[in-house]
Amino acid sequence: xxxxxxxxxxxxxxxxxxxxxxxxxxxxxxxxxxxxxxxxxxxxxxxxxxxxxxxxxxxxxxxxxxxxxxxxxxxxxxxxxxxxxxxxxxxxxxxxxxxxxxxxxxxxxxxxxxxxxxxxxxxxxxxxxxxxxxxxxxxxxxxxxxxxxxxxxxxxxxxxxxxxxxxxxxxxxxxxxxxxxxxxxxxxxxxxxxxxxxxxxxxxxxxxxxxxxxxxxxxxxxxxxxxxxxxxxxxxxxxxxxxxxxxxxxxxxxxxxxxxxxxxxxxxxxxxxxxxxxxxxxxxxxxxxxxxxxxxxxxxxxxxxxxxxxxxxxxxxxxxxx
Amino acid sequence: xxxxxxxxxxxxxxxxxxxxxxxxxxxxxxxxxxxxxxxxxxxxxxxxxxxxxxxxxxxxxxxxxxxxxxxxxxxxxxxxxxxxxxxxxxxxxxxxxxxxxxxxxxxxxxxxxxxxxxxxxxxxxxxxxxxxxxxxxxxxxxxxxxxxxxxxxxxxxxxxxxxxxxxxxxxxxxxxxxxxxxxxxxxxxxxxxxxxxxxxxxxxxxxxxxxxxxxxxxxxxxxxxxxxxxxxxxxxxxxxxxxxxxxxxxxxxxxxxxxxxxxxxxxxxxxxxxxxxxxxxxxxxxxxxxxxxxxxxxxxxxxxxxxxxxxxxxxxxxxxxxxxxxxxxxxxxxxxxxxxxxxxxxxxxxxxxxxxxxxxxxxxxxxxxxxxxxxxxxxxxxxxxxxxxxxxxxxxxxxxxxxxxxxxxxxxxxxxxxxxxxxxxxxxxxxxxxxxxxxxxxxxxxxxxxxxxxxxxxxxxxxxxxxxxxxxxxxxxxxxxxxxxxxxxxxxxxxxxxxxxxxxxxxxx
Numbered sequence: 001x002x003x004x005x006x007x008x009x010x011x012x013x014x015x016x017x018x019x020x021x022x023x024x025x026x027x028x029x030x031x032x033x034x035x036x037x038x039x040x041x042x043x044x045x046x047x048x049x050x051x052x053x054x055x056x057x058x059x060x061x062x063x064x065x066x067x068x069x070x071x072x073x074x075x076x077x078x079x080x081x082x083x084x085x086x087x088x089x090x091x092x093x094x095x096x097x098x099x100x101x102x103x104x105x106x107x108x109x110x111x112x113x114x115x116x117x118x119x120x121x122x123x124x125x126x127x128x129x130x131x132x133x134x135x136x137x138x139x140x141x142x143x144x145x146x147x148x149x150x151x152x153x154x155x156x157x158x159x160x161x162x163x164x165x166x167x168x169x170x171x172x173x174x175x176x177x178x179x180x181x182x183x184x185x186x187x188x189x190x191x192x193x194x195x196x197x198x199x200x201x202x203x204x205x206x207x208x209x210x211x212x213x214x215x216x217x218x219x220x221x222x223x224x225x226x227x228x229x230x231x232x233x234x235x236x237x238x239x240x241x242x243x244x245x246x247x248x249x250x251x252x253x254x255x256x257x258x259x260x261x262x263x264x265x266x267x268x269x270x271x272x273x274x275x276x277x278x279x280x281x282x283x284x285x286x287x288x289x290x291x292x293x294x295x296x297x298x299x300x301x302x303x304x305x306x307x308x309x310x311x312x313x314x315x316x317x318x319x320x321x322x
Numbered sequence: 323x324x325x326x327x328x329x330x331x332x333x334x335x336x337x338x339x340x341x342x343x344x345x346x347x348x349x350x351x352x353x354x355x356x357x358x359x360x361x362x363x364x365x366x367x368x369x370x371x372x373x374x375x376x377x378x379x380x381x382x383x384x385x386x387x388x389x390x391x392x393x394x395x396x397x398x399x400x401x402x403x404x405x406x407x408x409x410x411x412x413x414x415x416x417x418x419x420x421x422x423x424x425x426x427x428x429x430x431x432x433x434x435x436x437x438x439x440x441x442x443x444x445x446x447x448x449x450x451x452x453x454x455x456x457x458x459x460x461x462x463x464x465x466x467x468x469x470x471x472x473x474x475x476x477x478x479x480x481x482x483x484x485x486x487x488x489x490x491x492x493x494x495x496x497x498x499x500x501x502x503x504x505x506x507x508x509x510x511x512x513x514x515x516x517x518x519x520x521x522x523x524x525x526x527x528x529x530x531x532x533x534x535x536x537x538x539x540x541x542x543x544x545x546x547x548x549x550x551x552x553x554x555x556x557x558x559x560x561x562x563x564x565x566x567x568x569x570x571x572x573x574x575x576x577x578x579x580x581x582x583x584x585x586x587x588x589x590x591x592x593x594x595x596x597x598x599x600x601x602x603x604x605x606x607x608x609x610x611x612x613x614x615x616x617x618x619x620x621x622x623x624x625x626x627x628x629x630x631x632x633x634x635x636x637x638x639x640x641x642x643x644x645x646x647x648x649x650x651x652x653x654x655x656x657x658x659x660x661x662x663x664x665x666x667x668x669x670x671x672x673x674x675x676x677x678x679x680x681x682x683x684x685x686x687x688x689x690x691x692x693x694x695x696x697x698x699x700x701x702x703x704x705x706x707x708x709x710x711x712x713x714x715x716x717x718x719x720x721x722x723x724x725x726x727x728x729x730x731x732x733x734x735x736x737x738x739x740x741x742x743x744x745x746x747x748x749x750x751x752x753x754x755x756x757x758x759x760x761x762x763x764x765x766x767x768x769x770x771x772x773x774x775x776x777x778x779x780x781x782x783x784x785x786x787x788x789x790x791x792x793x794x795x796x797x798x799x800x801x802x803x804x805x806x807x808x809x810x811x812x813x814x815x816x817x818x819x820x821x822x823x824x825x826x827x828x829x830x831x
Contacts (some may be wrong), residue, residue, distance in 0.1 A: 274817060
């Protein structure tokens with residue numbers, strides 16, 4: 001009770017009023033859910049429900065995700081959203097949040113299914129995300145407004161995540177992960193499951209590699225997902241090419257999806273910090289790399305085709321991939 | 323018989339003159355001390371009387387009154403034992419009155435007659451010099467700090483016998499007079515050197531910029547990455563102390579009793595208070611108002627390790643001194659102003675366990691990490707100009723020998739950059755790039771059109787605040803000065819952007 005009180009303090013009256021309750025008998029109730037057993041009698045919605053005419057993909061994964069996972073989630077979500085796919089996730093820390101963020105950055109619709117009342121932002125730290133999702137997409141829950149998040153709620157809400165999606169994409173999962181529960185629901189519901197492979201030996205790869213071994217699709221690029229959904233690669237807008245200077249190219253080629261720190265780059269290029277730092281910031285301003293942590297850099301999500309590398313926001317950087 | 327002896331009291335870090343008057347007359351035997359005295363000052367009566375008796379001076383059974391004037395100002399400490407003793411000896415006619423004129427005295431006396439060191443001797447001697455007194459009589463242990471004030475005779479004594487030797491007969495024996503000892507303008511060897519730091523190229527460069535522009539600095543890194551090691555070496559690359567700086571540091575240390583047995587400060591202070599420190603201990607205060615850690619770090623380095631562990635109230639206290647270079651402490655019995663021209667060096671782990679983003683080691687939830695980072699107050703972070711990561715150094719890096727740059731080499735470049743700043747800010751109320759007020763930035767930090775474009779792009783992409791914007795320009799100014807360039811160029815701005823600290827995206831994720 002106490003907890004509920006604390007969570008509720010953060011919501012305003014107007015928010016409470018704009019919450020809709022959609023019951024199974026209503027026309028608006030998603031058909032994708034209707035056809036399965038054990039689905040909730042009704043859904044509370046803040047914002048809107050996913051458009052049944054458009055494809056939707058659930059992206060789920062670890063909360064304690066790595067930078068590689070974060071970048072991948074952001075990139076996949078952005079690319080799919082750009083192709084018109086709706087992104088569904090759980091607004092948790094880590095992969096979930098990154099998937100929502102990627103979709104929002106690409107200007108797509110994204111939907112969060114919560115394990116608490118829709119008037120409660122959980123986790124609190126994702127407040128900004130919570131507000132942005134409501135604007136274009138929606139926040140959904142089977143729990144009545146005011147109900148606090150409890151550990152038992154989360155596996156249950158996973159059946160809605162997979163239910164609303166046409167395909168479930170798992171990015172980074174440990175051996176025992178809530179994301180695998182979502183994948184199980186998806187299989188029960190007859191949906192495709194895809195997993196992004198990780199390096200063997202990393203604890204965060206175990207879940208995804210296990211899924212692939214069991215027959216899940218291997219998600220090596222957003223195109224794989226798009227073709228699985230039957231969306232042909234069309235209207236590829238011509239990428240604006242950014243030509244990198246020679247020095248920039250050298251630095252860029254050393255930066256991967258795993259964070260590289262400044263000192264490592266100093267060692268690899270043999271340049272002084274005073275020379276290297278301006279190049280790094282220049283690349284950052286061009287959108288080719290991102291500083292994930294102080295002085296740790298990663299490439300922004302990329303498609304690699306014949307050494308031509310295109311980053312998100314349609315920027316193309318020519319970099320040797322050595 | 324009546325006598326007057328000159329002495330000085332110390333309030334905060336400033337000395338002010340006190341006259342010790344003694345009167346011995348017929349009446350009921352009694353010893354009274356008056357003049358708004360703290361308990362330890364009143365105890366002087368017992369100490370002095372016993373010490374005199376133990377040195378063979380019989381104390382007469384008469385009515386003795388000692389007054390410390392001005393009588394309305396509170397007097398604290400044991401520094402008045404010596405002047406009280408001399409006043410009594412003069413009133414008794416043992417010491418001729420002419421021999422005590424124009425001599426300022428401070429010191430504590432033990433029951434056996436030993437003269438013990440006291441705090442605040444430096445400012446007392448400076449006061450004596452200002453007032454035109456001829457000499458100062460101080461405990462032998464304080465003689466080095468006293469002798470660092472030029473133009474006044476300093477007499478150091480160890481016990482009452484030596485006191486009598488000095489004052490009873492005409493002329494002071496040569497052996498008690500201490501020669502002036504002024505700050506020699508020579509290279510001072512620090513114990514630490516940047517030569518000992520292997521790898522850490524990013525932090526080395528950042529430290530150089532920090533020293534050149536007195537920019538506040540934050541290091542983020544895993545435990546054992548060498549954050550403390552770097553911080554300890556920052557005083558060694560700051561410019562050599564000037565005489566004025568040394569005097570100011572020494573005044574603070576003297577008031578705190580930390581200068582006993584030593585002369586003027588020769589090295590820049592490095593203060594590293596533990597994170598359990600209270601706001602008062604950091605800013606100064608207490609029952610007897612004394613300078614805190616930030617004043618003890620003046621003209622040097624204040625190092626706060628484990629920044630998120632410091633109490634919020636302690637950190638908030640830093641904000642005003644960081645901007646004004648001094649700290650004002652107001653209490654019921656007065657207002658005290660202490661210098662605080664420190665450069666803040668701080669260090670923290672990237673997450674509670676310290677290993678983020680190494681996910682094989684780090685088990686922290688993103689929520690925990692974000693909560694940890696948010697323990698540091700935002701306004702304080704907003705005053706930190708330079709932020710870098712201290713990566714863990716691997717075995718090869720650790721065991722690599724030689725070829726590291728020494729502190730002296732780095733200091734040379736820092737001093738050159740400081741010289742440029744000194745010339746540029748002549749007649750202004752600030753001396754360093756980090757202190758340029760916003761209103762003066764357009765005058766001293768001119769940006770060309772390509773530089774403006776960079777700042778515009780950065781403003782959009784990096785979500786900079788207005789304060790962050792100006793901080794980056796100040797850091798770029800320092801980088802340009804280190805390169806010896808008159809104008810801030812694009813590469814200077816880009817490098818400065820790489821050291822930005824409060825990035826909404828970083829802290830808010």
